[in-house]
Amino acid sequence: MALQIYNTLTRRKEPLETLEPGLVRMYVCGPTVYGKAHVGHALSSVVFDVLRRYLEYRGYRVLHVMNYTDVDDKIIQRARETGQTPEALAARHRLEYEQHMQDLHVLIPTIRPQASLEMGTIIEMIERLVAAGFGYALEGDVYFRVARDEDYGRLSGRKLEDMRAGTRLQVDERKEDPADFALWKAAKPGEPSWPSPWGPGRPGWHIECSAMNLHHLGEQIDIHGGGNDLVFPHHENEIAQTESVTGKPFARYWVHNGMVQLSGEKMSRSLGNLITVEDLLKEHEADAFRLLVLNSGYRNPLTFTDEVITQAEHALERLRGAFKPGSGSAGGGGLSEKAAEARRGFEAAMDDDFNTAGALSQLFELVRAINQARDQDASSDALQAGQTTLRELAGILGLQLEAKGLENREAGRLLDLLVEIRDELRRARQWELADRIRDRLAEQGISLEDGPGGTRWVVSP
Numbered sequence: 001m002a003l004q005i006y007n008t009l010t011r012r013k014e015p016l017e018t019l020e021p022g023l024v025r026m027y028v029c030g031p032t033v034y035g036k037a038h039v040g041h042a043l044s045s046v047v048f049d050v051l052r053r054y055l056e057y058r059g060y061r062v063l064h065v066m067n068y069t070d071v072d073d074k075i076i077q078r079a080r081e082t083g084q085t086p087e088a089l090a091a092r093h094r095l096e097y098e099q100h101m102q103d104l105h106v107l108i109p110t111i112r113p114q115a116s117l118e119m120g121t122i123i124e125m126i127e128r129l130v131a132a133g134f135g136y137a138l139e140g141d142v143y144f145r146v147a148r149d150e151d152y153g154r155l156s157g158r159k160l161e162d163m164r165a166g167t168r169l170q171v172d173e174r175k176e177d178p179a180d181f182a183l184w185k186a187a188k189p190g191e192p193s194w195p196s197p198w199g200p201g202r203p204g205w206h207i208e209c210s211a212m213n214l215h216h217l218g219e220q221i222d223i224h225g226g227g228n229d230l231v232f233p234h235h236e237n238e239i240a241q242t243e244s245v246t247g248k249p250f251a252r253y254w255v256h257n258g259m260v261q262l263s264g265e266k267m268s269r270s271l272g273n274l275i276t277v278e279d280l281l282k283e284h285e286a287d288a289f290r291l292l293v294l295n296s297g298y299r300n301p302l303t304f305t306d307e308v309i310t311q312a313e314h315a316l317e318r319l320r321g322a323f324k325p326g327s328g329s330a331g332g333g334g335l336s337e338k339a340a341e342a343r344r345g346f347e348a349a350m351d352d353d354f355n356t357a358g359a360l361s362q363l364f365e366l367v368r369a370i371n372q373a374r375d376q377d378a379s380s381d382a383l384q385a386g387q388t389t390l391r392e393l394a395g396i397l398g399l400q401l402e403a404k405g406l407e408n409r410e411a412g413r414l415l416d417l418l419v420e421i422r423d424e425l426r427r428a429r430q431w432e433l434a435d436r437i438r439d440r441l442a443e444q445g446i447s448l449e450d451g452p453g454g455t456r457w458v459v460s461p
Contacts, residue, residue, distance in 0.1 A: 003058065003351045005223075006299060008231060008254040009155055013353050018222045019252065024055050024062045025217045027251075029209060029226035029234070030112070032069040033093035034078045037100045038274045039289075039304060040227065040260045046290055047257040047298040048225050049106045049398055054350050057396045065216050066109040067209060068094050070116045071202050076191055086192050087116070100277040104286045105398050111216050115208040119194045122203045122211040125245060126183045126196075134244040138174050140186025140199040146179040149240045155254060156232035181237055183207045206237035214242060224251035228258060228299075258301040275304065287399050288312045294356040294397055315364075317458075319394065320401055322367040323387055324456050325416070328377030335373050335382065339389035342366040346393050356397065366390050374456075415446065415457045422448070423455060 002015040018024055028048045031041050052062045070090035079086040094114070101108075115122070126142055129135035134148050146152050146160065153160055160179060172178075182204035187193035193200040203211075213221065219242075226235065235254065242250045262275070280289060291312040296302045342362045349358030370386040394401055418437055425434040438448050447458050 004353050005253050005255065006353045007252075008228075008256050009251075014253070016222075016253070018060070019220055022060060024060045024223060025221040026052065026062055026064050026223040026225065027209075027213045027217055027221055028064070028066045028109075028224075029230055030066040030068050031093075031097055032072050032074055032205075033090045033097060034072065034075040035093060036276045036278060037093075037097045038276050039280055040274075041097070042100070042104055042277050042280065042289065043260055043293055043302055044225075044227050044257050045101055045106045046104060046293045046398065048255075050294070050356060050396075051223075051225075051255070051298075051354055052107060053396050053398055054354060062110070063217065064107075064109045065111045065113065065213065067212050068097075068112065068114045069205065069208060070094060070114050071192065071208065072115075072205060090116070096278075100281070103281055104277070104289065105400055107398075113212045113216060115203065115212070118208070118212050118215065119203075121215045122207055123184075123194075123196050125211040125214060125241070126203075126207060128245050129183065129241065132244065134241075135183050136176065137184075137198050140184075140201060141174075141182060142184035142198055143175055143180040144183050144237070144241060144244075145176065146181070146240065147177055149244060151243075152240050153236065155236050155239055158232060158236075181206060181233065183241075206234055207241060209234070210238050210241040210245075213238070214245070219246040219248050221251050223253045223255055225255040225257075228256040231256060257298045258296075260302045260304055262304055284309055284313065285316065287401065288316050290398055291315050291360070294360055297357050298354060315360075316401075318364065318367055319390070319399070321458060322370045322390055323401070324374065325380040326374050326378045326383045327456070329379050330377040331379075331382050333373050333376060333378065333382075335369060335378070335386040338366060338369040339386045342369075343389060343393065346396075350396075359393070359397065363390060363393055366393075415441075419448065419455050419457055 004013040005016050006013050026048070028044070031037060048064075048066075052064055055062050068090075071086075075086045075090050079089045082089065126135060129144065130137065130142065134145055135142050136145060184196060184198055184203055184207075185201050186198070187200040187202070191202070193202055213224075224235065224238075231254075239250050288309060289312070292304070292309055293302060295312070295315075342365060345362040345365070346359045349355040349362065352358070366386055366389065370383055370390065373383060373386070391401065418441065422434045422437045425431075425437070441448060441457070449456050449458055
C-alpha cells in the first residue's frame with residue numbers, strides 16, 4: 001500500500017504523490033519567538049520530525065523549511081514589558097528554542113528563515129499582490145482583498161459571510177471589507193520598521209510565511225504543516241496570498257497536529273498553564289516525551305498529566321531493557337523472523353497516515369520476543385538480530401534509547417560486572433556478600449531479577 005496522509009484540505013487520507021519524484025518539499029510554521037518554548041512547541045516539532053524521519057527512511061529527500069516569526073506585535077509588547085529591544089528578545093528566544101529542539105532530538109530543518117531577514121522578499125510579494133488587484137494601500141497600511149479570492153475559506157470550511165459577522169475580526173472602518181487582513185502595517189512610534197513603497201512599516205503575520213515559503217521552496221510545495229490552531233486564519237490567509245500571486249495550487253497536503261491539553265483544558269499563555277520545554281526536561285527525558293507524543297497520534301489532542309508521562313517513562317524502560325545481553329549459549333528461537341515481522345508491521349502502520357501508536361506496538365512485540373529469547377538462555381549474539389532491528393525502528397521515531405544516569409553504557413558494563421561477581425559469590429555460598437551487593441544496588445534504584453537464564457539488572461520505576 002502506498003503511504004497515505006490525511007489532508008486537512010480534503011478531509012480524507014490520500015496517497016502521497018510528490019510534485020517531483022523522490023523529493024518532498026515541506027514547510028512547517030515555526031514559533032513566534034517572544035517567550036520560552038513550551039510543550040505545545042515541542043509537540044509540533046516532534047510530530048514533523050517523525051514525519052520527516054519516516055519519509056527519509058522511505059527513500060525520499062526532504063527539503064524541510066521551518067520559519068521563525070521574529071517580527072510581530074507580541075514580540076514588541078513583550079520587549080516593552082521587559083525593557084529589551086524586540087531584536088534582542090527575539091534573538092534570545094530563538095537560540096533557546098534551537099537548543100531545546102536539539103535536547104528533544106529534533107533534526108535541524110534544512111532551512112530556518114527569519115522574517116526580519118526576508119524583508120525584500122516580503123515587500124516584493126506584497127507589491128505583486130497590489131499590482132494584481134488583490135492588495136490595496138491605505139495611509140501606509142496594505143490590506144488583502146478577501147472578496148477577490150473566490151475560494152477563500154475552503155481550508156477551514158468557513159463562509160466569508162460568517163467571518164464578516166464574527167467577533168474575532170478587528171474593526172477598522174477604513175478597510176473595504178471587515179474581513180480584509182493586513183499585508184503591511186504602517187510604522188508606529190517606537191516600533192521596529194523597514195522602508196517600503198508605502199512608507200516605513202513592518203509586515204503582517206500571514207505574509208511572512210507566504211513570502212518565505214515562496215522564496216525557499218518555490219510556487220508549489222508538497223506538505224504544509226503546523227498546529228491545528230493555525231488552520232484559520234493563518235493557513236487560510238497563506239493560501240489566499242500565495243495562490244493569488246502564482247495562480248497555482250499552493251500545497252498538495254495540509255497536515256495539522258492536535259493541541260496539548262492539561263487536565264482536559266487547552267494549554268495556552270492566556271490561561272497561564274504553560275509547561276516550558278526547560279521545565280519538562282528538568283523532570284523527564286526527551287525519549288519519554290517523544291513516547292508520549294508517539295502513543296497519542298499526531299492529529300489527536302495530547303493529554304499531558306503526571307500519570308501519562310509516568311506511563312511513558314515505564315514504556316521507555318521496557319524498550320531499554322531489551323538491549324540487555326544474553327547470558328546463555330542458545331540460539332534466538334526465530335528472533336530474525338520476529339524482527340522481520342516487526343519491520344513489516346511498523347511500515348504498515350506508518351504508511352497509514354503515520355500511525356505512530358501502531359508502529360510502537362510493533363516495537364513492543366519485538367521487545368517481548370527478545371526478552372523471551374533471553375529468558376530461554378539465548379546468547380548475546382543470538383539476540384543481536386532483534387536488538388539491531390529494534391534500535392533502527394526506534395531511531396526512525398527519533399528515540400535515542402540511550403540510558404540516563406546509572407543506566408548509561410559505562411554504568412551498564414559496571415552493573416554487568418557486579419552481577420557476575422554476585423553470581424560467583426552465590427556459587428561459592430557466600431550469601432551475605434551476595435545479598436549485600438543486591439541490597440546496595442536496590443538502594444540506588446537497581447533491582448536484580450534472578451531467572452532460569454541468569455540474573456539481570458533493571459532500573460526500578
